[in-house]
Amino acid sequence: MNTAIHSSAKLRHQPPSRRFWESIILIHRRRTTVIALFSTAAIVVHLVMRFGLQMDASAYDIPLLATFVFGGIPLVFDLFTNLVRRQFGSDLLAGISIVTSVLLHEYLAGSIVILMLSGGEALETYALRSASSVLRALAKRMPAVAHRKQDSVIVDVALDQIEIGDTLVIYPHDVAPVDGTVLEGNGVMNEAFLTGEPFEITKAPGSTVISGAINGESALTITATRRAVDSRYAKIMEVMRESEQNQPKLRRLGDQLGAVYTPVALSIALLAWIVSGETVRFLAVLVVATPCPLLIAIPVAIIGSISLSARRSIIVKNPAVLEQITNCRTAIFDKTGTLTYGEPKLTEQITAPGFAQKEVLTLAASLELYSKHPLARAILRAAKEDRLKLQQASQVSEPPGQGLRGTVAGHEVQITSRGKLIRQEVPGAEHLPPIAGGLECIVVIDGRFAATFRFRDAPRAESRSFIQHLGPKHQFEHMMIVSGDRESEVRYLGQQVGISEIHAEQNPEQKLALVRKETARAKTLYVGDGINDAPAMMAATVGMAVGQNSDVTAEAADVVAMENSLKKVDEFMHISRRMRSIALQSAVGGMLLSVAGMLFAAGGFLVPVAGALTQEIIDVLAVLNALRAAFPPKTISDMAESSAPDARENRCEDAPHSKSTSRNGA
Numbered sequence: 119m120n121t122a123i124h125s126s127a128k129l130r131h132q133p134p135s136r137r138f139w140e141s142i143i144l145i146h147r148r149r150t151t152v153i154a155l156f157s158t159a160a161i162v163v164h165l166v167m168r169f170g171l172q173m174d175a176s177a178y179d180i181p182l183l184a185t186f187v188f189g190g191i192p193l194v195f196d197l198f199t200n201l202v203r204r205q206f207g208s209d210l211l212a213g214i215s216i217v218t219s220v221l222l223h224e225y226l227a228g229s230i231v232i233l234m235l236s237g238g239e240a241l242e243t244y245a246l247r248s249a250s251s252v253l254r255a256l257a258k259r260m261p262a263v264a265h266r267k268q269d270s271v272i273v274d275v276a277l278d279q280i281e282i283g284d285t286l287v288i289y290p291h292d293v294a295p296v297d298g299t300v301l302e303g304n305g306v307m308n309e310a311f312l313t314g315e316p317f318e319i320t321k322a323p324g325s326t327v328i329s330g331a332i333n334g335e336s337a338l339t340i341t342a343t344r345r346a347v348d349s350r351y352a353k354i355m356e357v358m359r360e361s362e363q364n365q366p367k368l369r370r371l372g373d374q375l376g377a378v379y380t381p382v383a384l385s386i387a388l389l390a391w392i393v394s395g396e397t398v399r400f401l402a403v404l405v406v407a408t409p410c411p412l413l414i415a416i417p418v419a420i421i422g423s424i425s426l427s428a429r430r431s432i433i434v435k436n437p438a439v440l441e442q443i444t445n446c447r448t449a450i451f452d453k454t455g456t457l458t459y460g461e462p463k464l465t466e467q468i469t470a471p472g473f474a475q476k477e478v479l480t481l482a483a484s485l486e487l488y489s490k491h492p493l494a495r496a497i498l499r500a501a502k503e504d505r506l507k508l509q510q511a512s513q514v515s516e517p518p519g520q521g522l523r524g525t526v527a528g529h530e531v532q533i534t535s536r537g538k539l540i541r542q543e544v545p546g547a548e549h550l551p552p553i554a555g556g557l558e559c560i561v562v563i564d565g566r567f568a569a570t571f572r573f574r575d576a577p578r579a580e581s582r583s584f585i586q587h588l589g590p591k592h593q594f595e596h597m598m599i600v601s602g603d604r605e606s607e608v609r610y611l612g613q614q615v616g617i618s619e620i621h622a623e624q625n626p627e628q629k630l631a632l633v634r635k636e637t638a639r640a641k642t643l644y645v646g647d648g649i650n651d652a653p654a655m656m657a658a659t660v661g662m663a664v665g666q667n668s669d670v671t672a673e674a675a676d677v678v679a680m681e682n683s684l685k686k687v688d689e690f691m692h693i694s695r696r697m698r699s700i701a702l703q704s705a706v707g708g709m710l711l712s713v714a715g716m717l718f719a720a721g722g723f724l725v726p727v728a729g730a731l732t733q734e735i736i737d738v739l740a741v742l743n744a745l746r747a748a749f750p751p752k753t754i755s756d757m758a759e760s761s762a763p764d765a766r767e768n769r770c771e772d773a774p775h776s777k778s779t780s781r782n783g784a
Contacts, residue, residue, distance in 0.1 A: 161182070161233065197212070214404060264277055264295040289333070294307070300324060303321070303336055306336075398726065407716050415743070419747040420440055444592075449596070462557060483508055485524045533560070546568075575603075580683065602625065609622070
């Protein structure tokens with residue numbers, strides 16, 4: 119079944135009770151936004167009537183009273199419900215402050231508290247992704263119809279009408295609608311987001327096609343081996359739904375501090391009342407105790423840090439992770455496109471006796487100008503880096519399964535695979551080097567074996583320095599690579615960047631299970647870039663997407679680094695650590711000043727009005743300090759600059775289990 123159709127149908131056919139509660143939640147979220155907007159308007163009208171028009175209290179208090187009726191009563195009711203559930207936090211004290219402000223006729227102070235409560239919740243609701251956003255992005259990526267071939271006629275059909283054994287045509291640049299096997303055609307497909315395999319995979323008759331993979335320049339005819347609802351892409355959606363329903367619950371900084379501050383404030387207020395016998399002291403203490411440093415200063419620091427992150431090309435989608443990433447002790451990395459560039463790089467040229475390396479590369483690159491094979495770009499890039507002058511080629515052909523052939527500067531040049539070379543019994547084949555890791559292609563010049571070109575998905579220039587500084591600078595104790603790629607490739611990368619624990623050939627379900635296991639032990643940071651990372655990213659304490667390779671991953675991530683660089687991960691960790699420090703300074707400092715004020719009020723030295731004024735001064739100081747989070751510090755990254763040349767230019771060591779280039783469809 120079409121995943122988009124399947125998702126929408128599933129929503130339509132939910133039980134009435136579930137739809138009712140989802141509607142209630144949606145109305146509640148919108149209600150807090152409306153209350154915040156109404157409170158803002160009411161406060162502005164009050165100030166204009168009071169100071170601009172200089173009307174009397176009976177008039178200028180009307181907008182504030184409306185705020186209490188429209189917003190205060192619902193919020194206080196919610197807080198009372200939390201009290202019944204024994205959920206204590208700073209918002210509970212704010213609710214008591216609202217009631218107290220009514221009893222004291224401090225309507226402006228109470229309206230501001232209402233605005234802080236509703237506004238903070240509305241802002242966070244807006245910032246947090248909705249539960250279905252990732253599924254919508256996944257469904258959007260799939261085609262609505264498939265092109266089914268019936269008696270030489272191609273008919274568009276809905277995905278849920280496809281049956282096993284149907285013959286389908288996948289046009290150039292289309293997304294594969296179901297899993298299948300190629301019947302006709304030769305081309306390439308991009309499966310990196312689904313499997314972790316970093317290169318475009320050549321497809322020929324007999325090759326496997328995975329649903330969700332993006333077709334290349336050539337049309338392919340396949341036979342469906344699974345129905346759409348059972349295909350690989352649909353399975354990823356199922357894992358995603360499960361992951362969303364079991365996301366880790368994060369305890370916010372304000373709640374942690376409020377859990378201590380609230381009982382302290384209430385105890386001081388009750389003690390003042392009991393000792394003095396004066397109710398006014400109880401009220402005065404609560405007015406001073408209004409937790410604005412928690413309700414205002416922490417959100418201000420968070421919003422400032424979100425703004426600073428955005429200016430650094432880092433989009434924070436879940437504000438809670440700003441508070442959590444400094445506590446993460448386990449870092450989990452995807453391989454392809456995260457620690458590597460996600461593209462083939464010519465890393466080794468082994469020439470046979472009698473051939474010069476630059477001459478072979480010049481001839482091969484001159485021929486590759488006429489090819490659209492994935493490895494052609496890597497060879498051309500290597501020739502450009504060596505500043506080689508390419509020459510005209512003639513009689514160029516690339517028949518399916520035969521490799522690339524042509525004439526360059528009077529030389530017959532062929533670029534093929536190891537297997538094809540051996541089957542053709544080409545002279546000089548005895549000089550073939552042993553099979554090694556990564557990809558390879560063979561260059562034949564004038565009928566003789568000339569060279570072996572080896573390719574790797576090379577680590578990023580900054581990967582090793584980034585990994586090495588995570589422990590001493592950010593207190594990470596455990597690091598691992600989790601990838602869908604082959605074990606030889608993942609192990610090679612681990613050696614290059616300094617990570618010993620690797621988990622290779624992992625599908626999305628296995629990634630999700632591993633991340634859940636690690637998150638149960640310690641808070642985790644997951645960094646990835648592909649669709650197959652999305653479920654695991656959501657299960658981690660903090661999920662961060664690097665680059666803009668996939669809308670699905672960007673939806674699933676808590677944080678998205680728009681630039682494809684690990685340095686942005688380091689910058690975000692520094693911004694978060696600084697935000698937490700500033701928020702703690704503002705909140706704890708404000709609370710300590712408030713406690714001092716409460717003690718004065720408890721002793722009868724501050725009446726409620728003076729207490730309210732004192733609290734306003736404390737709030738201003740806390741907010742001014744919190745505003746520092748929006749301004750960049752002198753140092754926003756402590757990652758050492760790599761002294762080595764670009765990692766894409768480094769030579770690679772041999773590794774077992776080579777994968778030959780698939781020019782021959784093998």
